[in-house]
Amino acid sequence: MRRVLQIISAAGLAMVIVPAFLVFAGRIPWRTHADLMLAGTVLWFVTAPFWMGMSGKKGKG
Amino acid sequence: MGKKQSSAIIQRLDSLYEFDREPVSDRKLQGASNFIGIYAGEHVAGTEFVIGPLFVAHGVSAPDLIWGLLIGNLLAVLSWAFLAAPIAVRSRLNLYWHLRKIVGPYLLFIYNIVNALMFCFLAGAMISVAATAVGLPFHMRMPELNDMLPNSIGWIVTVLVVGGVVTGIAILGFERMSRFSKIAAPWMFLVFVAAAVSVLPTLGVSGPGDFWQVAKEKIWTGVPLAGQSKFTFWHVMFFAWFCNMAMHIGMADMTLLRYAKKWQYGFLSAFGMYLGHFTAWIASGILCAAAAGSVAPGPIAYLGAGIAGAVCVVVAGWTTSNPTLYRAGLALQTATPDWKRWKVTLAAGAVTTLAALFPALMMKLLDFVALYGLILMPMGAVIFADFWLLPKLGLERNFAEKKKVLFSIPAALAWGVTLAFAFALPLEIFFKGLPGWIAAVLIFTAASYVQQRSFRGAGKEVEA
Numbered sequence: 001m002r003r004v005l006q007i008i009s010a011a012g013l014a015m016v017i018v019p020a021f022l023v024f025a026g027r028i029p030w031r032t033h034a035d036l037m038l039a040g041t042v043l044w045f046v047t048a049p050f051w052m053g054m055s056g057k058k059g060k061g
Numbered sequence: 062m063g064k065k066q067s068s069a070i071i072q073r074l075d076s077l078y079e080f081d082r083e084p085v086s087d088r089k090l091q092g093a094s095n096f097i098g099i100y101a102g103e104h105v106a107g108t109e110f111v112i113g114p115l116f117v118a119h120g121v122s123a124p125d126l127i128w129g130l131l132i133g134n135l136l137a138v139l140s141w142a143f144l145a146a147p148i149a150v151r152s153r154l155n156l157y158w159h160l161r162k163i164v165g166p167y168l169l170f171i172y173n174i175v176n177a178l179m180f181c182f183l184a185g186a187m188i189s190v191a192a193t194a195v196g197l198p199f200h201m202r203m204p205e206l207n208d209m210l211p212n213s214i215g216w217i218v219t220v221l222v223v224g225g226v227v228t229g230i231a232i233l234g235f236e237r238m239s240r241f242s243k244i245a246a247p248w249m250f251l252v253f254v255a256a257a258v259s260v261l262p263t264l265g266v267s268g269p270g271d272f273w274q275v276a277k278e279k280i281w282t283g284v285p286l287a288g289q290s291k292f293t294f295w296h297v298m299f300f301a302w303f304c305n306m307a308m309h310i311g312m313a314d315m316t317l318l319r320y321a322k323k324w325q326y327g328f329l330s331a332f333g334m335y336l337g338h339f340t341a342w343i344a345s346g347i348l349c350a351a352a353a354g355s356v357a358p359g360p361i362a363y364l365g366a367g368i369a370g371a372v373c374v375v376v377a378g379w380t381t382s383n384p385t386l387y388r389a390g391l392a393l394q395t396a397t398p399d400w401k402r403w404k405v406t407l408a409a410g411a412v413t414t415l416a417a418l419f420p421a422l423m424m425k426l427l428d429f430v431a432l433y434g435l436i437l438m439p440m441g442a443v444i445f446a447d448f449w450l451l452p453k454l455g456l457e458r459n460f461a462e463k464k465k466v467l468f469s470i471p472a473a474l475a476w477g478v479t480l481a482f483a484f485a486l487p488l489e490i491f492f493k494g495l496p497g498w499i500a501a502v503l504i505f506t507a508a509s510y511v512q513q514r515s516f517r518g519a520g521k522e523v524e525a
Contacts, residue, residue: 049240
């Protein structure tokens with residue numbers, strides 16, 4: 001399950017970054033890139049909390 | 062201040078840090094990957110959305126920007142590696158307890174309060190950043206580069222709402238928010254890059270080969286916007302070096318680096334510098350140019366990444382302001398007898414939100430960040446001199462602790478005189494840090510020499 005979630009999270013991050021390069025290359029319009037970024041953002045935040053555990057404690061002072 | 066009241070303050074101050082009192086044990090040391098994550102996460106934050114555009118506004122040329130950032134960030138990494146990390150791994154104490162041994166609890170109390178106020182203003186700038194994105198759907202009038210005062214009712218309402226929510230979360234759920242910021246960090250960095258790449262065609266970049274030409278002619282043109290001073294290579298280099306001066310030269314990151322297995326982990330700060338203070342600053346500069354010089358973070362992020370960009374600005378502002386506000390509340394708690402933590406954080410949040418109403422805080426962020434580092438830097442110089450120089454001169458380290466001195470005159474002189482000297486220097490604020498650090502080291506060393514000699518002369522031989 002953890003592996004599946006990690007794959008979905010990675011796909012979410014890919015949807016955030018890859019479309020920008022497709023806009024740059026003239027392959028997709030800007031609007032599609034913005035929509036895909038939003039979808040990728042949702043995927044990332046829905047899945048990452050389940051496997052990105054807190055390790056260690058950091059105090060600043 | 063009465064003696065009884067003073068000792069109550071010291072007790073409260075100590076109790077806040079009680080759980081951190083002992084040096085970090087070997088089994089709590091952390092590996093390199095933790096430090097990579099922390100540095101990369103901390104330095105891709107809300108401030109990055111403002112700093113990149115301000116470089117554009119100040120007319121930095123493209124070569125000056127690239128070389129200034131490369132060299133300035135390298136100097137910052139070296140400062141972490143050679144100044145903060147070696148002392149942190151030997152002392153294994155956080156800044157609070159290490160500094161207490163040198164400067165005494167009373168001076169440390171003052172330092173804590175100053176630090177807290179600086180934190181409030183920094184958090185305020187981040188609330189302003191988030192407000193520029195929250196106000197987008199309401200067509201709020203955005204603050205402009207030369208706006209110092211609130212420019213509309215919409216701005217005031219938005220800032221008050223954002224400030225209220227940030228303060229509420231700082232009171233209710235700091236731990237959860239802290240976890241959320243770690244999750245947000247990799248996404249946030251990619252949003253910066255993606256937003257910048259997607260607007261490059263609108264600036265006339267049709268392939269990688271065009272970028273440098275467009276960068277020189279349309280982004281970092283070397284011509285400042287109206288009313289802005291001209292920045293050179295030296296401004297960029299010193300800003301990149303000193304914008305985290307409180308953390309490396311000022312030694313605040315001893316608190317983090319005391320968990321490092323070896324001092325060389327200080328070099329891992331490079332992940333924060335070159336992802337955040339190089340790539341993200343360049344990305345937000347590109348966005349500013351694409352937005353025809355607008356510097357309001359919300360609109361420029363929306364221009365590059367749509368709703369995800371606006372969300373990123375809110376998250377970036379939020380995740381930076383929240384822990385900052387929490388730390389301010391922690392520090393201020395020492396000065397507020399019998400106040401619960403929530404009440405102190407609420408007061409800090411109110412100050413922070415009021416500060417955020419003034420766009421000047423965001424638009425003058427470069428100056429504020431430089432000032433913040435400069436004000437806290439002398440205590441880092443005191444730690445440096447105490448650790449490395451005093452033993453070489455036959456003087457004692459941690460003199461305040463050994464002689465039960467409550468207020469170290471040498472450290473107070475080093476702090477006060479250095480700041481007076483630095484402010485008197487006929488230099489822009491970005492250039493005052495280096496001569497200031499040298500002055501602080503010299504003043505503390507000389508005053509410690511006089512102090513310790515006078516103790517010996519009075520027959521109060523310093524214990525071995």
